[in-house]
Amino acid sequence: MGATYGKTDKPEPEMPNVLELYPNNGLVFNDWFLPPEVVSHILTFFEPTLTARRVCRAWRDMVDTVVIREKICREVPGANILLFQHENLEWQDFYLFWSRKPYMKNKNLLKNGSAEEQLQHWSVRSSRYGGNGTKWIVESEPVGCDPFPAGARKCFATSFDWCSAEQLINLCEFGLSIPFMKNVRPNIHIEEWYAGRFDCGSIYSLKVSLLNSSLEIIDSFAFETTNHGSEWSKVEHVFSDYQGSVACILFHHKGKDTQFWAGHYGSKMTGGKVYISLPNRLPNNTNR
Known part of the structure; x- marks a missing residue:
């Protein structure tokens, strides 16, 4: 067989x-x-x-x-053993945070904040007269105002109607997972330089919103000023100890002149920046 x-x-x-x-x-x-x-x-x-x-x-x-x-x-500056005592955080949350390094000193979560790439990475809103934002221009030398602040080489310049642009920052892309943001709540620093012209008044506006995964607003900061000078000024804000599960940041700035002049006599902006740092006292309430 x-x-x-x-x-x-x-x-x-x-x-x-x-x-x-x-x-x-x-x-x-x-x-x-x-x-x-x-x-x-x-x-x-x-x-x-x-x-x-x-x-x-x-x-x-x-x-x-x-x-x-x-x-x-x-x-990581400010990190200590308390950071790892949150039961709702897994090793993946910490690994993403460490590997993507959003905590680095010069890490800017906002892309193209100084107009180095024209209007790339920005969603430009339509205006009544410019249509699809054609009123925006980028200046390599600031016209009608003081020289650039340190580190800036270009700026956005606005016109006679609102020139408006926004950028949505996905925090997970930078190693900041939703559980990490909810339980650690790192400080979120916002800043941007703005200026007007010596020969025309202008308006500058900035609004930054913290959003959850459904793009609902958790917290926001708004700033607006009418500028009649050519000096550069900086607007700054820090989000800290916020509540909820932050997943995205919406950075929205706009500007125009006050005299409705043809050309680009409105406000200018450069040096937009969003960065994070660990809080001095790490939250200990994981259910908040």
């Missing part, structure tokens, strides 16, 4: 659990045992972190807890 191929009634042997056979897996190097505390500290200097996480279960657990915690406390 020939051999029988295919499925038989004999059960397949189970694969041995490597971690059960070798309980020190991930802790033995060239037959030398290293305590988990030593290995986890070494892993804080290892890049990329996610690759280390895939090596074994022991390394995965260390990356999810000690490694990410040490990296953040070492690199």
